[in-house]
Amino acid sequence: EGSGAGTFPLADISVRKVLRESARDKTIFLHGQVNSASGDGTDAVVILEKTPFQEENIAELLKKHTKLQLQMSNDIYSTYHLYLPPELNEIKTTVVYPATEKHLQKYLRQELCLIQETGEDYKKITLPFIESQSFSIQWVYNILEKKAEADRIIYENPDPAHGFVLIPDLKWNQKQVDDLYLIAICHCRGIKSLRDLTAEHLPLLRNISREGKEAIVKRFGIGGAQLRVYLHYQPSYFHLHVHFTALGYDAPGCTVERAHLLSDVIDHLERDSQYYQKCTLTFALRADEPLLKKFQEAGRV
Amino acid sequence: EGSGAGTFPLADISVRKVLRESARDKTIFLHGQVNSASGDGTDAVVILEKTPFQEENIAELLKKHTKLQLQMSNDIYSTYHLYLPPELNEIKTTVVYPATEKHLQKYLRQELCLIQETGEDYKKITLPFIESQSFSIQWVYNILEKKAEADRIIYENPDPAHGFVLIPDLKWNQKQVDDLYLIAICHCRGIKSLRDLTAEHLPLLRNISREGKEAIVKRFGIGGAQLRVYLHYQPSYFHLHVHFTALGYDAPGCTVERAHLLSDVIDHLERDSQYYQKCTLTFALRADEPLLKKFQEAGRV
Structure with missing residues (x-):
């Protein structure tokens, strides 16, 4: 028994x-x-x-x-x-x-709440909140400086402004390509998220898109038309990174209220350099997340 | 045995x-x-x-x-x-x-292929393809005319230009709100998809957003901040409709390469009435879908 x-x-x-x-x-x-x-x-x-x-x-x-x-x-x-x-x-x-x-x-299942964050909300609520938190991203710097996971790097463009490192996400065991999941982490520091992007970042973003897909087809045999390439907003850490997942795989976080296709991001920045400083971004927060409280205190939820 | x-x-x-x-x-x-x-x-x-x-x-x-x-x-x-x-x-x-x-x-598992459809591609490839097919949407007209499923209607705004019918999706059994799924179908005929929307449709879209959420909180107790409200592109039928799903439910088709948040659609049209005639829209097609062949013949994949 x-x-x-x-x-x-x-x-x-x-x-x-x-x-x-x-x-x-x-x-x-x-x-x-x-x-x-x-x-x-x-x-x-x-x-x-x-x-x-x-x-x-x-x-x-x-x-x-x-x-x-x-x-x-x-x-x-x-x-x-x-x-x-x-x-x-x-x-x-x-x-x-x-x-x-x-x-x-x-x-315990947490209630979710959808936030519609305007450019003003970002400046008045979200940015001060991010800056008040001491999120450590030492582990990201360790990867970029080859102090950790150096043997896992799939591809690197070493340019300090427009370069990046491509590395398998820890959620992926690399045993089958059905749930392929890699992350491109940019070398440039200080780009916290989508909200910081302007037209000056277009060369970086185009490199990530083109070279990331080339490296993935070379190593794993999965072409660009079979990849979903996107950013998260809110991201889980505030150093710019881009997700590459197999198109047939319903990866966590690829839903419309969190994921932003890199190709759409490039399009928007080509049209309007300030697009991501002005636009309203929609995302879900769990009831226990401190940022939700900030939006509630500001009367925005 | x-x-x-x-x-x-x-x-x-x-x-x-x-x-x-x-x-x-x-x-x-x-x-x-x-x-x-x-x-x-x-x-x-x-x-x-x-x-x-x-x-x-x-x-x-x-x-x-x-x-x-x-x-x-x-x-x-x-x-x-x-x-x-x-x-x-x-x-x-x-x-x-x-x-x-x-x-x-x-x-059989079908390979997927990502399409980046420009405004030109839509006019030259997708629109002629849609028009060449005789997709029947009689079942949609039956709902709008109360010839079918009349007892299932949750809410209606009867205005012929700016009105719509709200009805539970057939995938939802209505027994629990965890996987709540409703569809708003507009009364106006001839709006095939996102591609046909201009600023003139803003009153319709705002009605669907506001009145749809009001009807859902009234009937099912789920507020607007707990709902994901979006359109599909490509849609599965070419008569404009909007999906309402519970935010905590990973509904099929709510991934970034298919879903477009209604709030984003309204924002884009407020900025630029012609946005959806010009922008590039990304979506996945299965290898056996005839539209993929059209994109291949046009050398666009």
């Missing part, structure tokens, strides 16, 4: 709350309490995730199913409930135990 | 090819051949999909697991392989049988 030594007493958990779930990803995040002799009401986070199908197991899985129950049939189409032996249908389980209030908060 | 009368002989299938799979969605699409006495090599498409966790079954699932096998342990964090009785871990199975070559093609 899964209660051997060193094993978590899963059967003794009482579920207090569903923290978060995703019907698309087939995951659920639970706040549980351990009520066994050893646990005595201690909090735990339990994350359950159905696992992807593995091509090499499919034949066995079809052969060894325990039941196939017809649900609906119409002409050549039919649907079934299929039941498998447990060992062919495992569930990945992650446990945080004991869990603190902070862990529970971290996994 | 699931081989009762009227049941598909799943155990007798030999897998010819994996047509498509998604590690994120936990789905796999198979091309199989039925080798039983009745089947004799006939093609079938078999779609397997792991099912979402259901909150009401979680307690039972934790209690009745057959095995919990430790994978990794580090401080308060640990991961496990969890095994469940078959009936608590079903797989949704869809079968197309017998399947034709056309079915196999339909489910």
Whole structure:
């Protein structure tokens, strides 16, 4: 019953709350309490995730199913409930135990709030907020100076003003190109985000677009027409960087309220050097993000 | 063994090819051949999909697991392989049988190709293509004329030029607001897409934005700051419509290469009435879409 030594007493958990779930990803995040002799009401986070199908197991899985129950049939189409032996249908389980209030908060689904940030809002609310925070970007400088991850660099243009380093994103394991994900980090320091870009950055942006795609087709065989190339706003760190992801991959953060295609950015700057200082940018903030509070205090939400 | 009368002989299938799979969605699409006495090599498409966790079954699932096998342990964090009785871990199975070559093609993963459509490209390639096709949008007119789905209408502004109908998208079952999805369809006919919009449509677009959000908060309790409001380009049908989805829901088609925020569209038209006749629009086409062939013939891909 899964209660051997060193094993978590899963059967003794009482579920207090569903923290978060995703019907698309087939995951659920639970706040549980351990009520066994050893646990005595201690909090735990339990994350359950159905696992992807593995091509090499499919034949066995079809052969060894325990039941196939017809649900609906119409002409050549039919649907079934299929039941498998447990060992062919495992569930990945992650446990945080004991869990603190902070862990529970971290996994709790946060409400999102859409912000429409005008150029004025940026100057009055967002910029002072960014400057008041001491976000460390030492890890970015370490990459640019080859003090870290130097062996991971895929391509570099060393020009200090118009150059950049291209490196695989840590989310990508590089084992398959289906979820290809690389980042171009510019050498130039002080460009915090999209909001700082003007026509003077066009040579840098064009280099990233052209040379980034060339390097990716050379190394990974994926051409420019199969790539989504974009910036985030808000970015997760304030040193200009550009995302390259496989077009067929729904990467996190490629939705319309966060991603800005590099080709659109170049177009806008060609038309109007001050475009990104003036335009309204839309993005979502989680309810627990301090920047949201700043927008609320300013009466902008 | 699931081989009762009227049941598909799943155990007798030999897998010819994996047509498509998604590690994120936990789905796999198979091309199989039925080798039983009745089947004799006939093609079938078999779609397997792991099912979402259901909150009401979680307690039972934790209690009745057959095995919990430790994978990794580090401080308060640990991961496990969890095994469940078959009936608590079903797989949704869809079968197309017998399947034709056309079915196999339909489910086969298609390469995507990114198109950068200039205003000229639209006039010379896309518009003639749209006009040459006889896409029927009778079903849209049926909704607008209350000949179909009249009881599903959430809100209507009946103005023939600046009015619209708001209706739940068929993909949304209306049982939970997590994946809320509604469509605003304008009464005015002949606006094919984003490309046809000029400043004269601003009153219509502002009505859709304001009244659509008001109707949704009134009926479903979801405010405008929790909604993603956008148009598709290319749209799936050529009568202007606007998508309203829950901000926390990664709806299909809300990625940056397909979705255009209504607020951005209004901003662009306020600045420049001809914006959408001149700008370059980026979108992905599947390798089997006829429009891609037109771009290839024109030497634009």
